[in-house]
Amino acid sequence: MRINPRFINRFVRMGLNVQAYFTVGILIIIVAIIFFKGFPHVNFAFIFSFPEDMGREGGIFPSIVGTIQLALLSILLATPLGLGTAVFLTEYTKESLFTKFIRFGVESLAGIPSILYGLFGFIFFVIKLKMGWSLLAGVLTMTIMILPTIIRTSEEAIRAVPRQLRIVSYSLSASKWETIKKVVIPAAIPGILTGIMLSIGRAVGETAAIIFTMGSSLRLPLSLMDSGRTMAVHFYILAREGISMEKAYGTAVVLVLSILLINILAYYIMNKAIARYS
Amino acid sequence: MDTKIATDRLRLSFGTTEVLKSVTIKVHRNTITGFMGPSGSGKSTLISVINRMIDFENNVKIEGDATIDGTSILDGSINPIELRRRVGTVFAVPIPLPRSIFENIAYGPRLKGTSDRTTLHHIVEDSLKKAFLWDEVKDRLGTSALKLSGGQQQRLCLARTLALKPEIILLDEPCSGLDPISTAKIEDALSELKSEYTIILVSNNTKQIARISDFSAFFYLGELIEYDTTEKVFTAPAEAKTEDYIQGKFG
Numbered sequence: 001m002r003i004n005p006r007f008i009n010r011f012v013r014m015g016l017n018v019q020a021y022f023t024v025g026i027l028i029i030i031v032a033i034i035f036f037k038g039f040p041h042v043n044f045a046f047i048f049s050f051p052e053d054m055g056r057e058g059g060i061f062p063s064i065v066g067t068i069q070l071a072l073l074s075i076l077l078a079t080p081l082g083l084g085t086a087v088f089l090t091e092y093t094k095e096s097l098f099t100k101f102i103r104f105g106v107e108s109l110a111g112i113p114s115i116l117y118g119l120f121g122f123i124f125f126v127i128k129l130k131m132g133w134s135l136l137a138g139v140l141t142m143t144i145m146i147l148p149t150i151i152r153t154s155e156e157a158i159r160a161v162p163r164q165l166r167i168v169s170y171s172l173s174a175s176k177w178e179t180i181k182k183v184v185i186p187a188a189i190p191g192i193l194t195g196i197m198l199s200i201g202r203a204v205g206e207t208a209a210i211i212f213t214m215g216s217s218l219r220l221p222l223s224l225m226d227s228g229r230t231m232a233v234h235f236y237i238l239a240r241e242g243i244s245m246e247k248a249y250g251t252a253v254v255l256v257l258s259i260l261l262i263n264i265l266a267y268y269i270m271n272k273a274i275a276r277y278s
Numbered sequence: 279m280d281t282k283i284a285t286d287r288l289r290l291s292f293g294t295t296e297v298l299k300s301v302t303i304k305v306h307r308n309t310i311t312g313f314m315g316p317s318g319s320g321k322s323t324l325i326s327v328i329n330r331m332i333d334f335e336n337n338v339k340i341e342g343d344a345t346i347d348g349t350s351i352l353d354g355s356i357n358p359i360e361l362r363r364r365v366g367t368v369f370a371v372p373i374p375l376p377r378s379i380f381e382n383i384a385y386g387p388r389l390k391g392t393s394d395r396t397t398l399h400h401i402v403e404d405s406l407k408k409a410f411l412w413d414e415v416k417d418r419l420g421t422s423a424l425k426l427s428g429g430q431q432q433r434l435c436l437a438r439t440l441a442l443k444p445e446i447i448l449l450d451e452p453c454s455g456l457d458p459i460s461t462a463k464i465e466d467a468l469s470e471l472k473s474e475y476t477i478i479l480v481s482n483n484t485k486q487i488a489r490i491s492d493f494s495a496f497f498y499l500g501e502l503i504e505y506d507t508t509e510k511v512f513t514a515p516a517e518a519k520t521e522d523y524i525q526g527k528f529g
Contacts, residue, residue: 168373168435171331172386173362173442182385187376 038249062220066228071203074142082150110148118212133215136224146199157191282307288342299500312487315497316529330358366439370451372431374423386442409437429460
């Protein structure tokens with residue numbers, strides 16, 4: 001029996017619709033549960049005061065600061081390093097065993113579970129280099145962790161820049177570096193920003209690697225050598241050790257909102273960049 | 279007449295394919311010289327030697343010499359970046375840089391280190407006027423160059439090249455994708471420009487070469503078949519091959 005193609009068409013379309021709604025639905029349910037459980041506990045004092053009694057009372061101010069410090073510093077370190085690697089791989093090397101080796105290494109790094117980064121950071125930065133549990137050890141570990149993402153996304157973005165644009169730039173008497181700086185990287189900015197956003201998300205959401213390297217001090221980290229905790233770590237400890245589920249969900253709400261804020265901000269910057277260079 | 283660009287037994291091959299077979303030609307100063315010939319004749323390759331854009335191709339082997347004002351442009355002492363300031367290029371497909379009209383024109387001057395806003399503005403205005411585009415864009419220099427029409431984009435590319443203040447302008451089939459009105463504007467611009475620049479116009483369009491060039495060169499399969507004044511080439515060609523090509527019997 002031959003099935004009517006129009007029927008198949010409708011069936012497939014319905015199926016794809018269901019899948020799309022299912023994906024978005026799950027996201028909405030997760031966010032809804034977090035907001036439902038956590039939102040009543042979020043207020044001005046919660047955000048701007050210090051935790052008391054291990055986090056059972058008070059707010060989460062130090063962990064908000066810790067999150068920002070960690071994400072910002074690791075992005076500031078990883079972006080130039082990753083972008084530089086990507087430019088090197090795309091513009092200054094021909095496809096060879098050497099570049100294949102680097103690319104293989106990058107991909108392998110991307111696949112390593114974060115707990116192993118944590119362990120490495122603990123052994124190398126915390127113990128061997130005697131940094132102790134510190135913001136610095138956390139930032140360095142996180143930098144290594146997000147580097148593969150930045151390299152891969154930047155590399156793809158740079159590769160997508162049409163060759164003709166480079167040729168035009170050269171024909172207007174630009175050197176290779178001037179072409180990269182003035183034409184290639186600006187044209188690749190949206191892609192590069194995507195990588196940075198993904199990386200911020202990873203840094204903000206990471207727990208295992210952070211606990212091993214930055215520790216979990218409740219104090220406000222005032223120097224690179226201070227220990228501290230991020231919101232994700234704070235949430236994990238509050239929930240895991242049964243300290244306070246209310247405060248845990250409150251933290252989660254702030255975490256989700258800040259990720260949302262970062263995304264909006266990144267889109268804003270991206271649109272600015274696109275508007276300027278198109 | 280005064281020679282601006284010359285090649286001497288120039289041979290060029292990509293790998294084992296010989297694209298230019300011993301080309302010797304003298305291009306005169308302040309003229310428009312048309313390079314015509316069917317595709318694969320080597321005319322575009324020849325201009326990519328003159329602006330050294332050939333450097334960006336792989337597996338290229340060059341023999342013989344090419345000179346500008348009597349100085350070789352192929353020996354190691356020449357800096358290709360500085361050479362490209364003297365030899366501007368307009369490509370077949372207009373490719374604006376993804377930025378504003380103003381910044382497209384200012385790109386070359388900025389690379390040279392010109393950053394003063396007034397100076398840049400003068401250069402931009404002057405170049406756009408010479409390319410017959412100023413009146414159409416003077417009120418929207420800050421908008422994206424990608425928003426211009428194809429014909430306007432090609433004149434933008436011409437203006438961008440003029441902003442380099444070159445001595446030579448190479449145009450590689452600049453009108454191949456343009457409508458007759460845009461083509462006429464480019465041709466008018468070129469006719470005005472030849473008093474200041476030495477222009478080489480590569481084209482498959484023999485009528486265009488006949489209209490605006492002073493000298494015409496006919497290339498076929500990597501060889502220079504005929505080179506003379508345009509009038510001579512188009513009225514009394516010395517070679518049968520040239521005549522057949524001009525009459526459209528092949529190509």
